[in-house]
Amino acid sequence: MRKKVFIIIGILIAIFSNSYAQADFSINGYLKTDNRMLTDDNYFTWNENQLGLKFEGSYSGKYHLYSEVRLRGFGFPETSQTADLQSKNKVYKWDLEFREAYLDLYQFGLQDLDVRIGRQVITWGTADRLNPTGNICPEDLEDVFNFGEQSGVNSVLTTYYLGDFTFSGVYVPAFTPAVLPSGIYASALSAPMEFPVGMTLRKYWDTIILPEQKFTESSQAAFKLGTSLFDYDLSFSYYYGRDDLPLLNKVIITPVDTLGTVDATAEMIYPKMQVIGADFAGSFLDVGIWGEAALTIPEKIILSTDLTALGMGIQESVALDDAPYCKFVFGGDYTFKNGLYFNAQYLHGFIHERGNDNLNDYLTFHFEKKFFNDELKIVPIDGAISVTDWDDYENNYGLVLNPELSFLPYDNIEMILGAFILDGKGSNMFSSLKDNDEVYFKAKVSF
Amino acid sequence: MKKMAITITMLLIIGSIYAQTHSAEDILINADAVVNAPQDQEISLKMTLTDKGGNEKVREIKMYQKGDETRLIRFLSPADQKGVSFLSLPDDVQYLYLPAFHKVRRIASHIKNDNFAGTDFSYDDMSASKYAEEYDATLLDKTDDLYILELIPKQGVEKNYSKLKMWARQDNFYPVKVEFYDKNSTLWKLFESRNIKKNGKYWVASEAEMTDLKKQHSTKMIIDKVELDKGLADNIFTKRNLKRVK
Numbered sequence: 045m046r047k048k049v050f051i052i053i054g055i056l057i058a059i060f061s062n063s064y065a066q067a068d069f070s071i072n073g074y075l076k077t078d079n080r081m082l083t084d085d086n087y088f089t090w091n092e093n094q095l096g097l098k099f100e101g102s103y104s105g106k107y108h109l110y111s112e113v114r115l116r117g118f119g120f121p122e123t124s125q126t127a128d129l130q131s132k133n134k135v136y137k138w139d140l141e142f143r144e145a146y147l148d149l150y151q152f153g154l155q156d157l158d159v160r161i162g163r164q165v166i167t168w169g170t171a172d173r174l175n176p177t178g179n180i181c182p183e184d185l186e187d188v189f190n191f192g193e194q195s196g197v198n199s200v201l202t203t204y205y206l207g208d209f210t211f212s213g214v215y216v217p218a219f220t221p222a223v224l225p226s227g228i229y230a231s232a233l234s235a236p237m238e239f240p241v242g243m244t245l246r247k248y249w250d251t252i253i254l255p256e257q258k259f260t261e262s263s264q265a266a267f268k269l270g271t272s273l274f275d276y277d278l279s280f281s282y283y284y285g286r287d288d289l290p291l292l293n294k295v296i297i298t299p300v301d302t303l304g305t306v307d308a309t310a311e312m313i314y315p316k317m318q319v320i321g322a323d324f325a326g327s328f329l330d331v332g333i334w335g336e337a338a339l340t341i342p343e344k345i346i347l348s349t350d351l352t353a354l355g356m357g358i359q360e361s362v363a364l365d366d367a368p369y370c371k372f373v374f375g376g377d378y379t380f381k382n383g384l385y386f387n388a389q390y391l392h393g394f395i396h397e398r399g400n401d402n403l404n405d406y407l408t409f410h411f412e413k414k415f416f417n418d419e420l421k422i423v424p425i426d427g428a429i430s431v432t433d434w435d436d437y438e439n440n441y442g443l444v445l446n447p448e449l450s451f452l453p454y455d456n457i458e459m460i461l462g463a464f465i466l467d468g469k470g471s472n473m474f475s476s477l478k479d480n481d482e483v484y485f486k487a488k489v490s491f
Numbered sequence: 492m493k494k495m496a497i498t499i500t501m502l503l504i505i506g507s508i509y510a511q512t513h514s515a516e517d518i519l520i521n522a523d524a525v526v527n528a529p530q531d532q533e534i535s536l537k538m539t540l541t542d543k544g545g546n547e548k549v550r551e552i553k554m555y556q557k558g559d560e561t562r563l564i565r566f567l568s569p570a571d572q573k574g575v576s577f578l579s580l581p582d583d584v585q586y587l588y589l590p591a592f593h594k595v596r597r598i599a600s601h602i603k604n605d606n607f608a609g610t611d612f613s614y615d616d617m618s619a620s621k622y623a624e625e626y627d628a629t630l631l632d633k634t635d636d637l638y639i640l641e642l643i644p645k646q647g648v649e650k651n652y653s654k655l656k657m658w659a660r661q662d663n664f665y666p667v668k669v670e671f672y673d674k675n676s677t678l679w680k681l682f683e684s685r686n687i688k689k690n691g692k693y694w695v696a697s698e699a700e701m702t703d704l705k706k707q708h709s710t711k712m713i714i715d716k717v718e719l720d721k722g723l724a725d726n727i728f729t730k731r732n733l734k735r736v737k
């Protein structure tokens with residue numbers, strides 16, 4: 045018996061050492077710091093230090109594994125009493141994130157079939173950062189200015205290649221909600237709650253109702269067909285799942301006094317939706333062009349406002365209509381002879397906007413020029429303009445500008461100095477932040 | 492009889508001259524052919540970027556080429572560029588994969604004359620291409636062992652260069668030096684191939700350097716390992732393979 049055990053262990057060691065010898069493993073990573081300050085009152089808004097580690101390996105071209113882990117110190121001390129000083133996590137907050145961890149199986153069973161299993165970021169769509177057809181992964185809006193960032197999800201992605209055609213299918217068993225902006229930007233993407241005249245809110249609580257983590261409730265599935273036609277890359281996609289941003293569906297108003305002061309308790313859910321998408325990318329003359337459109341078919345959500353404590357019964361209204369609505373992006377880029385790069389996109393419907401009546405128009409733009417063999421990159425103009433009412437655009441617009449200077453003195457080292465300048469009028473995302481102009485400094489070293 | 496002998500002699504002389512004199516187009520076609528002669532190539536190379544202060548940056552690259560029209564280039568280092576990959580296909584179709592964005596992006600023609608990843612090569616230079624298809628050649632001169640050609644972009648071909656001047660060896664047509672002139676006909680870049688030796692039945696330059704004379708910056712490529720005619724599969728040169736970070 046003992047001999048058999050030794051033989052088995054010996055065989056396993058031989059197999060694994062042989063596998064290791066044939067495999068190609070690597071560890072890379074980066075250290076990053078990001079610090080931001082409001083220009084008006086010197087208030088620091090962002091304090092982030094991050095160590096990212098990327099593990100990667102492949103074996104004879106049959107499989108490939110990849111994992112990215114982020115260890116991050118983020119935020120400011122949250123100490124209000126001496127007892128808090130005894131907790132390291134209150135003095136210095138940190139978290140660990142599995143950004144991605146997946147296994148690629150190449151030519152899995154079939155010559156033209158690849159499978160990717162595990163936590164992964166799946167980005168569909170041809171537009172730059174703003175992809176209405178990219179709904180598989182939840183938005184990571186923690187940094188509200190870094191829109192387009194998505195979190196990884198546990199999923200199975202299969203891709204079958206047939207000539208010029210690519211068929212992709214994704215299954216995501218569990219639902220993951222979007223990460224919302226925090227700190228002074230917490231309300232950037234949410235509309236203010238409206239109350240009847242004379243009513244003042246004292247306290248607000250809300251409850252997020254996540255879908256049950258079971259096949260029929262939390263599963264998401266998506267399919268995509270991609271091909272090339274007349275020098276253009278095209279794809280058509282379908283997504284079935286849920287909106288990753290919460291939607292208010294129930295509010296209970298409780299009076300506090302006779303002066304109209306009330307408390308509100310809210311409940312939020314993640315509506316089911318289907319998205320039919322299409323995108324293209326190519327060039328017209330020398331200009332790179334792309335576009336994508338997503339027709340969203342949401343489930344109807346009724347908002348129930350319970351005013352019984354005020355003697356007004358329960359009032360119902362439509363929080364989200366089931367009428368399909370279409371978000372789309374068209375964009376292009378061009379590099380001038382002097383090396384100046386220009387990129388612009390017109391967007392109808394931002395990440396958080398839902399329903400035909402609530403989709404606004406945005407124009408994003410970006411100029412950049414590199415100097416000294418890419419060691420210095422200057423972005424003099426970058427930003428976005430939004431218009432919420434074209435009939436009265438002078439009073440209903442938002443603007444964010446993001447000039448930036450990047451310096452790469454050595455390989456693997458990048459230092460960035462930049463600013464966010466916000467302005468606007470009326471009720472829109474950028475105007476709600478217009479008092480939050482800030483400057484930032486970032487540095488990153490890769491290894 | 493005498494007339495016939497003279498005619499035959501004349502024909503032999505003319506034939507002999509013709510055999511020894513190549514037209515500029517022939518030389519260019521042969522230069523393309525000798526560079527792209529292997530059916531496929533898998534090359535590991537080190538790229539050293541040197542600025543005018545003598546500061547160096549090193550990139551490690553893996554390059555796959557099949558025939559004379561398909562090429563895949565993948566950065567292995569430095570860490571911040573690892574996985575960046577570039578695919579050049581026939582009919583001027585080019586794709587770029589940037590791992591940070593998880594996306595394969597088709598490159599529009601406006602970027603083709605832009606510098607490739609901080610090197611002195613443009614995206615167009617990095618594509619597998621044939622000079623003879625894009626330039627009209629004129630034979631300027633012949634030295635003892637070199638042909639000197641002037642290349643002008645063909646009508647309808649958009650290049651950042653107004654003309655090229657190429658030095659190709661007479662014995663095997665391998666281009667050893669190419670000068671690139673800007674739109675004002677000022678010398679802009681200089682490309683040199685060195686250590687040209689036979690590898691099996693093919694001529695291979697194990698060192699090449701592109702110098703941007705305006706920026707006083709150069710990119711030297713030294714081949715670490717080259718494998719020729721190993722039967723590279725077509726599926727290496729696909730978008731599918733482009734995003735396989737290795």
